[in-house]
Amino acid sequence: MAVVVQKYGGSSVATIEKIKAVAERVIERKKKGDEVVVVVSAMGKTTDHLINMAKEISPNPNRRELDMLMSTGEQVSIALLSIAFQQFGYDAISLTGFQAGILTEGMHTKNRIADVRIENVKKHLDEGKIVIVAGFQGINQFGDITTLGRGGSDTSAVALASKLKCTCEIYTDVEGIYNVDPRMYSDAKKLDNISYEEMMEMASLGAGVMEARAVEIACKYNIPIYVALNTGEKLGTYIKEYDETMENKAITGLTASDDVLMVTIRNVPCKAKSIALIFERIAKYNVNIDMISQTAPLDGYVNVSFTTSKEDIYTIDDITKEIKKEIPTIKVSKELDISKISVVGIGMMKQSGVAAKVFSILSENNIEFKQVTTSEISISYTIDSIDKGRAVTALAKELNL
Template sequence: MAIVVQKYGGTSVGTIDKIKNIAKRIAKRKKQGDDIVVVVSAMGKTTDILLEMANEISSNPDKRELDMLISTGEQVSIALLTIALKELGYDAISLTGPQAGIITVGFHTKARIDDIDIKNVKTNVGRGKIVVVAGFQGVDEEGNITTLGRGGSDTTAVALAAKLDAICEIYTDVDGIYTVDPRLFSTAKKLDNICYEEMVEMASLGAGVMETRSIEIAQRFNVPIYVALSSEEWPGTYIKEFDESMESKVITGLSVSDDDIMITINDVPNEIGNIAMVFEKLASNDINIDMISQTAPSRGYINISFTVPKSDKFLVDKVLEKIKNKLTGIEINIEEDITKLSVVGIGMKSQSGVAAKMFKIFADNKIEFKQVTTSEIRISYTINTNDKEKAVVAVAKEFNL
């Protein structure tokens, strides 16, 4: 008899009817003989509504109190789901993050799980109960309620699965991981399997199904993840350790992101410390830099391009103003309509030629690219957003995605 950790996101428990349906699914699975720990998020837009209330009172509400406030969202979900399970005749118990022993470190509203005191969960599972745990929350060593930030409920589920030596099933509003976002490429194929490394790259590149951090935890503790639809019983996608049978394809998926802007700084004097100063100034303002490309110095000057999140544009503008004052004579260009297109595949480790193929696709289709960066299992390109559709179709067809 295996232990299964199932996670249901906010839209899956968004209404009373949906909660009743989820309860039926869980009950059916329990009847088949598995022990079940369920992790749930807050119902639908609950968290947003609570945050709005806080913002009506303060433009910068205290973060400890925000955690106190928004953690109520999951607490409502776990109570209602447990009531629904009991109504179906199944023994169940709800546990808040603190009650489930989720110990966190770090800052309020973006705490990290340090450890799980799994005793309470295990005892209740041992008594035959379905244990319903509030996702996204925990308790710090002073007894304060904390929340885990974006993707927090996934993280709770994966961490619990790691402690319980269980499989982690993530039920959501998409039915698995696709080679390409089906909204961009309608004939995209659903993957049966994807390995952790690929999924980390896909997630960090904008494939919105799961946050990078929870996949990283799964990888570290070797927790198999199954991503599937919460509303129907269709087959989903396994995220797990790479195995031989996965190797046949060079490219597993294609990710596209429109979330960045590209900054180009031309005519930076080629003196030691100038480029370092630029990135230091950006880093000290907590601006996350992604793709960086630099040309070789020419006539004593360097040109450099990098991408930053669109959401930081206001901050970036202020930092660039300061940089301009330090480095007189430089020229700054900002391009907002750029798209990052990446191909990901564990097969790239052993098979070469992907970059060459990509360059040929771009040339054949007259797509100009501005930057290229590579990792062991990924190649990313910055292109004009105008070329996005053409590029996605061309790459997806070439690699049979």
């Protein structure tokens, strides 16, 4: 008898009918003799609706209270799904994040899972129940309800699977992981397999299907993730440890992200202390910086540009005000029409010349880039958003994706 964790996203439980359909699918699996832990997100657009109510009251609502508010969305889903199982004659129990032992740490609305006390889930599984766990949420050391940020339900599912040492199946409204987002490139191909490392890189670079943190946990515990269509009709994608049977191409995938806020701080005195102060302040607020560039010094001043997520725009305002108090010379500007294009492939470790090839493709197409970063298995470029479509098509074609 095997245990499996299945996760269904918001679009899979958007209506009462869809909740019943999820229950039926889980029951099919249970009939095959598996024990199932189901992780669900909030129904459809519930989270957006809740956030909109909060924003009607305050443009920048307190984050602890946002967590309190948003976590109700998943709580509704788990209760309704449990009622559906019982209506179909199956014993089931719903558990909130804290009841499922999901302990978190970090900043409200962006918590990380610190640990999962799996005993309660195991106890109910041992009693033959289908266990339904609210995704996206946990409880911190102060007893406050916390949420895990974007893609948090995937992280919940993978963390539970890691503790249960079982496969984690993520059901969604796409067929699996594509080498390029099919909405941007119609000839994109679905991958049968992808390594943890490539998936982490693609996720953190903007591929919307899976969050990097979820893949990171799966990688750490070597738990396979299977991403597939929520109807179960087609073969999905396995995210697992790299092995030689995987395709040996230099480039596995291409991602593009519009979630780029480029902040430029001009007139920074050209001292190591000033630059350090800027990034210390940013770190203090838990804002993740992606790319950084700096101009050559002129008259003792430099300009520093960095990119971050658009959702940090209010926090960036707070931070830059704080910095201006200590370095009054600075001038801050923000650009929102920036996109990031990245190519990812574990084969890049062995095959050289990928960066050169990408540069030449962009240049042939007259696409200017602002910043470049590379990792062992990826190269990323920021470009003007207006050039994104052309860049994706040109790169996907020339790189045979």
